[in-house]
Amino acid sequence: MLSDKELLEKAQEVSKKAYCPYSKFPVGACVLYESGNIYQGCNVENSSYGLSLCAERNAISNAIAQGETSKLLKIAIYSPKTKKCFPCGACRQWLQEFSHDINVEIILEDENSNCCSYFINDILPYSFKLV
């Protein structure tokens, strides 16, 4: 199982592959599952700006496409442009969708380049659920 620091390093690594010619704001994300498997994703933009994809959702989509069936435990998110690169509202809703009975942990890099963490239930209270 990767440590939080290692997960952030994986997020940092994939942020270098971001396709972000419009915002010039690279983001990398790395999700960790109960199986110990990890999956990375970066943001991918489009000249029709609203079609841009976030790093977090690409990482989760990657896990699903690879056939991951265990539970999502954590996500590390990194951008060289800002400390504590919190997930946008849409990505919070995606994390909630896949959190099931687990309060998914969000690992970020703080101002001192240390890991800090938040929980999805705290940063997306009263979230939308069908049932």
Ligand code: THU
């Ligand atoms: N972005 C992400 O990848 N994740 C977020 O949670 C928020 C924003 C990307 C989208 C866009 O390519 C760039 O950051 C600037 O908004």
